[in-house]
Amino acid sequence: MNFIAKLNKAVERNDTLVCLGLDSALSKLPAHLKDDPTPIFSFNKAIIDATHDLVCAYKPNTAFYESLGASGIEQLKQTCDYLTATYPEVPIILDAKRGDIGNTNDGYIDFAFDYLQADAITLHPYLGQESLAPFLAKADKGIVILCRTSNPGAGEFQDLKIDGKTLYQTVATHVANDWNANDNCLIVVGATYPDELAEIRTIVGPKMPILVPGIGAQGGDIKAVMKAGIGGDKRGLIINSSRAIIFASNETDFAERAREETLKLQTQINDYRKVIPI
Amino acid sequence: MNFIAKLNKAVERNDTLVCLGLDSALSKLPAHLKDDPTPIFSFNKAIIDATHDLVCAYKPNTAFYESLGASGIEQLKQTCDYLTATYPEVPIILDAKRGDIGNTNDGYIDFAFDYLQADAITLHPYLGQESLAPFLAKADKGIVILCRTSNPGAGEFQDLKIDGKTLYQTVATHVANDWNANDNCLIVVGATYPDELAEIRTIVGPKMPILVPGIGAQGGDIKAVMKAGIGGDKRGLIINSSRAIIFASNETDFAERAREETLKLQTQINDYRKVIPI
Secondary structure: OOHHHHHHHHHHHHOOOEEEEEOOOHHHOOHHHOOOOOHHHHHHHHHHHHHOOOOOEEEEEOHHHHOOOHHHHHHHHHHHHHHHHHOOOOOEEEEEEEOOOOOOHHHHHHHHHHHOOOOEEEEOOOOOHHHHHHHHOOOOOEEEEEEEOOOOOOHHHHOOEEOOEEHHHHHHHHHHHHHOOOOOEEEEEOOOOHHHHHHHHHHHOOOOOEEEOOEHHHOEOHHHHHHHHOOHHHOOEEEEEOHHHHOOOOOOOHHHHHHHHHHHHHHHHHHHHOOOOO | OOHHHHHHHHHHHHOOOEEEEEOOOHHHOOHHHOOOOOHHHHHHHHHHHHHOOOOOEEEEEOHHHHOOOHHHHHHHHHHHHHHHHHOOOOOEEEEEEEOOOOOOHHHHHHHHHHHOOOOEEEEOOOOOHHHHHHHHOOOOOEEEEEEEOOOOOOHHHHOOEEOOEEHHHHHHHHHHHHHOOOOOEEEEEOOOOHHHHHHHHHHHOOOOOEEEOOEHHHOEOHHHHHHHHOOHHHOOEEEEEOHHHHOOOOOOOHHHHHHHHHHHHHHHHHHHHOOOOO
16 A cells, blocks of 8 residues: 555554654653663554554654664664564554665665565755655655754755755655656645745645644644644644653653543544634 | 865876776675775775875775765775874875755764864755855865766756856866865866866866766866866876776776875876966
């Protein structure tokens, strides 16, 4: 099944636009897990078991796993294997922000899609479509291109004007018009930039899902995101929260508290989905 | 010691501008290594022992290691540990092409600089200086920013004009003028674009080293690169070759043949260094 179809099914089944970011930094895990031989996997497993019916995707960010080297990569694989075996209906977006020249990308494709069995991967646009062709050719996978990132200094290059259009608008235009022959492209727009999100929704049309990080710890506003970014059929947004959910408690009740926070976010978002146009 | 000082020392000691890319794809290794329990590490070790006195840096590209998951990362660590223990005077440039938002980059910093003990890392510029600040703050490490990449389609965004300057010129200008407070920045310019290399040398001045991939298998011309890119003191270029050297033979003589090819490239480059201006 095509990634976007799988995503939309998960959105419908669980009635949710919440994506849960598994940014499971070892230093932030509850103290009682510190002696666990695979603390990150054990943490993720508990979080996943507590939230799988409330989310439309999980998004592990590779940086938090790579920081531990081979052991972290092993725990990332355990996490993805557990998801694939236990909750195969929930897609995995590998937040890897990769992007190399053509052939070299094959290594990242092996990593994301064969080794981890992820359903989608995030990529930098800087090298262009030709370099990312091996990813774009994966018709059943989601190819998620960074467009307008959530960080305060995102505008340094992304806001620069080219023939009256900003670089991020230009990236969105290329992705929507030229890169998307397999209907497998998505883009990333930070929740911290709702005006830009609205422009980008207009550029990419109502169908392309937009991955929106920056809710929660980074301060993005849910109403503004929903108003600016919602797509057709009351979906088209993958609203990610990480730290605010997974680290809601650092006691033994961490998974329970993660469920409560996920439910709260799901409800807040769904309240806006009921009153579209917002 | 600052990375650029370490690099320049290696350039002087070995009288070379050659950087050897350890793009050690498992599928391309000599057949006799296939039963080795750590074939990539064994391959790299032999290549390193045969070439360490002819190169100014080694550049493993993470994609070729990640493709094998945890086992590949373990062999990348074995490779870096071997280099650090045996040839500590030769810097390691981790070709990772990473780049995430601020805090998240700490995971990549742990991976590159603590776990692998690399001396430098390659990064995407798209998120801007603010996001890359945790890297730029590492005054003793080399922070190598993608500017003009070697792939045929590099121009899709990199050639776009902003107030009369291309995006790659703009990136070079920001890196040289604003990002380089710690004198630890370098940039990447593909050997396949000598005209652009000349422009970028003018922008960044004679001191900033430029990492130049694309010689060898990708077809970049050495004379054109030397003429366009050479910096002050007959250095300032890190000319990378990977496949053309490490896969010169896929028989048991692979390391010996790699030495011959490295020596040939070193000599070709040094012949131009003797006749500057070329």
